[in-house]
Amino acid sequence: MNIANRSKDKNESTVDRGSKETRRLFLQGNEAIAEGAIAAGARFYAGYPITPSSEIAEACAEKLPAVGGVYIQMEDELGSIAAVIGASLTGVKAFTATSGPGFSLMQENLGVAILGEVPCVVVNVQRSGPSTGLATRPAQADVMQARWGRHGDQHLIVLSPATVQECFDLTVTAFNLAERFRAPVILLADEIVAHMRENVTLPDPAQIKIVNRKKPACPPEEYLPFKPDPDGVPPLADYGSEYIFHVTSSMHGERGYSQNDPANAGAKIKRLFTKLDNHLDEILLVKHHYNPADELDLLIVTFGCTTRPARAAALRTPNLKAGVLQLVTLWPFPDAFIAEAAQKARAVLVPELNLGQVIREVQRVVGKEKPVFGLHKSNGLGFLPAEISARIEEVANQCLR
């Protein structure tokens, strides 16, 4: 067993958190996100309410104090993410939720969290933009912003839910990955899944896998807050404990103090990438809504709210075998899964509520081997299955018949 696994085992726990059984509830996506955060162990929320994410703040204001947590409504989104970073450094699992306009304001401090290697979760419930845009309408146009919204070379994890159940499950996963890799994780939801209500099953809390950050095993005087273990992830002590350390947005060495030599900077920036890219087996999640062993006429690559209309459309193509590959992890991009699925298909279709973001990545992965078609919509409305069916028909006529 290597060190990475050993430390992982040590930091997984199934803490008794009260209730002993699974609960069937009828919840809104935003409520399920708040439930998931609390189940994952989050005890701090700082945010500035914004449609269509406000119910997350509302649920946290009610539920966090009841479990000994803290809810703060901040003056704005800049302050929200700053408070989350500070809270997380004290050892508390912390998060915030927002939508496009607020997510833009959080980018600078999200960069601080990436460079400072501060575990935290940011929920972005996407709405139609740009700017204030259509405040109550859905979109999926923040895919690239989530990945590239900050300046400088940096890497982070982005997950995207398609059902209310996934809102719960993936929020737990988001916290686990943030803690595992000492990195921010974005839960990229959308107005459709966030405002939708469905029956969900919340597992027995004792059965939920919880990952907690690695704590230093050395005495305080030997602690180097940015010295990675062999898995690339440095243990993180708590502010306020006997471990006294410095976190800065400037380039820093293993001690956490400003250090500007090229060798250190190059290695640090590289490690921000490798600590994630060397563990893709723990990060990349996809769902095959077909038998992955099957040969397909058409592979439909979806994420978030495009998944379900695409699945409905795929079920209605009697003369054509279509299968939906749902990207649950959007970043790092699940290249290998897409390449493998595309190899078994004759053509690929990427429907998305934007004018072309995920399709660029799919084209990069698939190359010229298979034709890749898009279906793009940016008018504040979600896809109907019939729209996807119509596009499938067009694609079929172009290259499958």
Next chain:
Amino acid sequence: MKETWQVVLAGEGGQGLIVAGILLAEAASLCEGKNAAQTQSYGIATRGGFTKSEVVISTEEIVYPGVEEPDLVLALTPEAYELYARSLPPEAVLIYDTSLIDADQMEKSKARTFGFPFTDTARELGRVGVANLVSLGAIVATTGIVGAESLEKTIRHRFSGNAAELNLNAYHRGLALAGKE
């Protein structure tokens, strides 16, 4: 028993259509063990503006959670009535508010159409805002989409005190309007 229901509750912001959709879906999901999904479309204003709440109830997995071909529509404004009356097939059910919609002035629907004075009944109860609960009573009595007791239980679960009493009252008036109780 019908396996899947696609329901649209349409009107304008402030009529409580989203709450009505949630109550209906909860009754199916939590009291009757079915799958249910509730979605909505609304504008940025808290009052006025076309609003709809959609509910899908099914004994099967709900793949697409929105309504594609409604088989039950509640219309609480002339605009909502007009939008759906024309497109509904004969086997669908259209229920509308005669207090706000003069159906004689509108195009006749092919759907099985039922009109009840929801808003006037709510006004008699002292709160126009409970027209949504009156409507739910009439929907349940007319279609049997969920058991009358299931919805009653859901209302009791979601509201307490005076609000529970007022809403239950409105719901029972709705059941009575459509000939139940």
